[in-house]
Amino acid sequence: MDWALPPNYSTQGIVIDQLFWIIFWLTFAAFVLVEGGILWFVLKYRNREGHTAHYTHGSNKLEVIWTVIPAIVFAVLGAYSAGVWANIKNPDNFPEDALEFLVVGKQFEWNITYPGMDRQLGTADDFIVRNQFHMPVNEPVIVNLEAEDVIHSFFIPELRVKQDAVPGMTIPIWFDATTTGDFEIACAELCGLGHYRMAASVTVHESADFDAWQASQATAQAQ
Amino acid sequence: MAHAATAGRAPERGLDVYTQKVGMWVFLCSEVMFFAGLIGSYVVLRFGAADVWAEPGDVLAIGITAVNTFILICSSVTMVKAFAAAEADDQKGIRNYLLATTLLGALFLGIQVYEYTELVLHAEWQGSHGFTPQAGLYGATFYTMTGFHGFHVLLGVVCLAWATKRAYAGHWGKDNTHGIEVLGLYWHFVDLVWIILFTIVYLI
């Protein structure tokens, strides 16, 4: 049994995982406090000979304490999350000169438009490959997500990427990969009967290898 | 009166308003949310795609719907007059004003049906003949909003017809005004929704 986050290979993922574990330990402490408290009370205050209940309607001091402490914790957590979120998803904070791709989801495949050797989308040397996403390592990429028919969700677990692709919208996201290797794109939003098999491969190359791969694809498609 | 020494036996004050009226207002709250769903969608869709809406008067006929607005406003005034008559125990007034309200409501519906027929059969929109619910967002939102309003008018007319029938049986009077007031609240609400719809659908 393997109940862990998969290994992370992206810079965004470092912060996401960090935040995950911060919340994990916070909630674990609260979990122990609450469940332990319940167990303790259940044992200590169980009905038995000669035991009576203490008559009280509560304590305003305690109410204030357990309102204010969670509120502060949540405020700090919210502020921290907001900053991380803006760095990841707000297009104003996207890296400049990132390599751009167009990914179009349709039932039940991902069509990836590559920028070609000129690193520009919308030019003559663009080419489309079905269900294979290749990207260079250690370089931010921007994926413009679109969908043809229904809503899909572009999910790469090891790169901590997830974003819905919505028909009628183009949604840009950015991410990077810090290692070369093979990963998977999965669809995370129910999109019909083939939802479970709407997978595509991700291949992360060294920069030079990526260029070579693009060149080989371009020639292959030209023929 | 065993407990006469305690704070009396009347139920808690609540709103100081009789239960049927509270119930109607609570119901109207849910109606507000229903129309908010429809009108809100219209506002959002129109805001997001400004170019698929016609200028006022191009497709929808303003003149006839302005007359219809006038009819509905008149029916509101006859409705309050019926309530005033009930409070004054004026049986003739109750009968006449309720009947007038029913007929004005029915007239509104008749004109709306005529308007729909004209639109579907004769209007020109985006180069095609006939303006139908399938005519893009414009047609879809128009027919949905005005259609559900019309459905509410229809329900109101049915209830008004029933109230009028009871008026002829002498049911309403100084001691029995609640039914008319509560029905009136619904009717004015329907009028109020039309005031909003007329402005944002036909004139903007």
Add this chain to the structure above:
Amino acid sequence: MSEAGSHAADGGDGHAHPQPKYMLIWLYLLILTLAEVGVAFLAIPKWMIVTSLLVMAVWKALLVALYYMHLKFEPNRLRMVALAPLPAVAIMILVIMMEYV
């Protein structure tokens, strides 16, 4: 239960509220409707038309609610019930419109 009885049990309605001048309100509504139709075709910038139309529509709606629906003469507690959904409506529409900002 007799209707008279129900009155007493419900704590009464306080029939004393004044009868507003219904016909005067009707005249207001009529004039505002005509003004609306007129404004819609004025040759002024669209935003001015839209703003003035919305103002007039809200004005008319308020007249109906306050006088015909008697909110002006009701206790505050009932007015609270009547106004309860409006914040929800405002939040819903404004937030969804944020999608286009």
Add this chain to the structure above:
Amino acid sequence: MATIVAEATGQAILQEEHEQSFLRKYIFSTDHKVIAIQFLFTTLFFLAVGGFLAMMMRYQIAWPDQPIPGGGIFPESMVASGYILPEFYNSLVTMHGSIMVFLAIMPMLVGVYANYLIPLQLGTHDMAFPRLNMYSFWVMVPAGILTLASFFVVGGAAGAGWTLYAPLSARPDLTGVALGQQMWLVAIVLIGLSSIFGSLNYITTVINMRAPGMTWFRMPLTIWALFITAILGLLAMPVLSAAGIMLLFDQTIGTSFFLPEGGGQPLLWQHLFWFFGHPEVYILILPAMGFTSEILSVGSRKPVFGYKAMVWAIIGIAFLGFIVWGHHMFQSGMNPTLGLTFTVSTLFIAVPSAIKTFNWMGTMWRGNLHFHTPMLFAIGFVAMFAIGGLSGIFMASTPVDIYIHDTYFIVAHIHYVLFGGSLFALFAAIYFWFPKMFGRMMNEKLGKIHFWTTMIFFNLVFFPMHGVGMVGMMRRIYDSTGYAHLQGIGGTNELMTWSAFALYATGFLFAFNFFWSIFKGKKAEANPWNATTLEWQTPSPPKHGNWAEVPVVYHGPHEYSHPGVTDKDWLAQNERPDLPSPAGGH
């Protein structure tokens, strides 16, 4: 004067009972207690149906490569040569969610208990609008029939998820489901109508028909919770109805509200759905919180700790509940700036839930705890709801949500809240109010076995889901074996499925206890739990009209172990006018 009228009414209603035909008395009854029991039987049936759908899903998830035993009894359009088809699996996912939310949990919380308890706990004869109350049940019946029938029409039942995201739900050509989806939408509009009728009744009754002396801050917390829930339902359900009607038009008459080809906005559906959907989440949990507060107080023989804080927490949740819906849409393509706003509001809505949890613990603290079955389930609720609440914090933090959104982590969270939360509290409520409803006690021994087995198997089913969610298993997938990153979770999935079967089996234990006790259970006294609220101060079951004489209330709702009472450890709301007692918390 008012007194005389009220008493006359009571007697008139009592007499009326003997003059009614069977049909008026048990089928088309306007008595809130009969309607509540009608809702109870109906919703228990749908709970069993919804659970059965889940069992089929669990089988498919654990053993995707094996034919399902007994699959032959299903039509070929659902199970072909023994294998569940992917499109049928989508219907299972969709209908499990829809049935559990709309036909089981929600009507069980409000249809059953708001109906049963509001007039009884407030000391009134019936609802404000008894006939409307009857309609609210009879409008739900066709909705239930449509929902069940939709499995057997061409194309099968709706398969776009219970959230019905357009365009998948709006375009039959992409799912093969046309009629089934439309029947679902008609059913949802009917359920909306039923819920609005109910809410309207509950709100009006609470506002205007409380017994003398029953001031706002003497209302039991159950009533507070049900009252606020009714407000949420009243304001949220119509928006779903409006959205559902627009979706129905997209499906049937060719409009394009949510279809981008015609200029529509798929995200508009999500906004409208979740504008309803998040208040709905609180509709599903607030009444459960109310039951728990009350039962914990009864079982601990102590007043509810921080009564007023509990009330304000409920009200706070209701207000905030309308401004957090966007947290379901963080990854939906929504404007990222909205994401920020919704993160903050979402984290703040956790505060009142934390307050409530601590107050429940405060209620048990220094109490005199009696572990009868309702008390066990109420404690179970607090323990499980805490886990569900804590796992929610992961999703509220937007960056973490990027990874866990649409994974089984979410499924774990929602089941800890809905099953560990709402359903545990409902079991507590059923055991607790059963004697009042049927005049007999449920069997304690079976009840305790039911509690412990439910507790164990529930956690074995749903706790590991956090794990598979962390691994990255997506929601609603028919077969996870094709993915490299999901290779290690097969064993966990099998464990969860076996536990799910066991959990479902405990349901039959409960059903047996329930039906057996109706006929053979020990006769119940008027007040078997020595509780203080008004419903226990009238016979079990109460007569038509509830009271020959309307009770007068002198005390707050949860006065246990009051030092001024020496002969017993509880003080009913309508006794001892001479004793001073605080209205709520200090």
